[in-house]
Amino acid sequence: MTSTPEEFVGSLTVAFPGGLEAAQNALIVSHGMARVRFDYQVAPSWRIGSLQLPSLQVDITVLDGDQDAVETLIDRADRATQRGGG
Numbered sequence: 001m002t003s004t005p006e007e008f009v010g011s012l013t014v015a016f017p018g019g020l021e022a023a024q025n026a027l028i029v030s031h032g033m034a035r036v037r038f039d040y041q042v043a044p045s046w047r048i049g050s051l052q053l054p055s056l057q058v059d060i061t062v063l064d065g066d067q068d069a070v071e072t073l074i075d076r077a078d079r080a081t082q083r084g085g086g
Contacts, residue, residue, distance in 0.1 A: 001055070001056050001058055001081060002046060002053045002054060002055055002056075002083070003054060003055075003056050003081060004042075004054045004056070005025070005040060005042065005056065007054075007081075008038075008040055008056055008058070008081060009022070009027065011080045011081045012027055012029060012038070012077060012080060012081070014080065015076055015077060015079075015080030016029050016030075016031055016076070016077075016080075019031050025039060025040055025041055026038065026039045026040070027040075028063065029073060029077065031069075031072070031073040031076065032065070032069050032072060032073065033064075033065050033066065033069040034062075034064065034065030034066075034069035034070045034072065034073040035062075035063040035064040035065060036060060036061065036062055036063060036065075036070060036073055036074065036077075037060070037061040037063055038058055038059070038060055038077070039058070039059045039061070040056045040057065040058045040059075041056065041057050042054075042055070042056060042057075043055040043056060043057045060074065
């Protein structure tokens with residue numbers, strides 16, 4: 001994903017107030033009946049001409065919850081980390 005670690009953490013903090021546990025390079029998000037861990041690390045930047053975009057590798061681990069609850073949490077996280085554009 002094109003994000004810095006600070007942007008990623010900030011976006012999920014806004015989307016899930018009071019529902020985050022932070023560890024080094026990881027967030028555990030609880031929402032409804034789901035609990036998901038997002039492990040992230042800085043990846044090589046994307047370069048398009050003179051534009052350079054930050055990049056994160058994010059791995060997702062389901063810790064608890066049924067399929068519907070987990071999908072709801074991940075959909076919300078996805079919307080929270082999207083940027084404008086076409």
